[in-house]
Amino acid sequence: MELDDAYANGAYIAGADSYPDRWDTAARVFRDQLSAAGRAQLDLAYGPGARERFDLFLPEGTARGLMVFVHGGYWLNFDKSTWSHFAAGAVARGWAAALPSYDLCPSIRISGITRQIAGAVQAAAGRVAGPLALTGHSAGGHLVARMLAPGMLPPECTIRLAQVVPISPLADLRPLLKTSMNADLRLTEAEAEAESPVFQPAPATPVTVWVGGDERPAFLDQAAWLAKAWSCGRTVVAGRHHFDVIDGLADPDSDLMAVLTGGG
Structure with a gap:
């Protein structure tokens, strides 16, 4: 369809097919390490569905706050198990990190996934005191x-929000109506507008939109649209594409983690 190429990421990333296996391996190693240390709580329920589960990774000692990371995949792919290692930066900085799964389209509408993530954030926040930092990638950027x-x-959750960082977010869903994906997303004009963050009121919570400088033009546009709609900060990371723009989440010394955790 008209915008299929505009929203195709892998076709424009060298070695794109290798990323899922690399993520899976790194995630498994991280989970095993934290589990062996007694600092991983896996498959915690936040709702009745089989995929309404989150993993919680804990730092040594009392957590300074909670970061929630919501994965992407166009609301069609993946679950929490592929992304565990992206909790590493937060955990090393003394924060707990929660990573939820959620139901995938077409078995659920995007509006239903939004409600699930709200439940996941609330459930995770109930287990860890302190400030909340939300981040998500691509479709996960939309969700946060x-x-x-x-x-x-x-x-009780909103008052704790300290920082939200949508990474390469899909902020205006209306263009997706012109992609083949919509056969499974099942977006209507009304739902696309209702689910688009660009049409929400600008929040009081600090927000920084994060995007890779080497991303597809459509994603650079999406990031710019959200930053403009909300009059919030936008960071364009030179040399990063859609698949490696999230690498900073695994690095406690990265600029991304400094923003998410307030530099502390």
């Missing part, structure tokens, strides 16, 4: 941005 819609999270 949606958490800032009025009334999406309960007041």
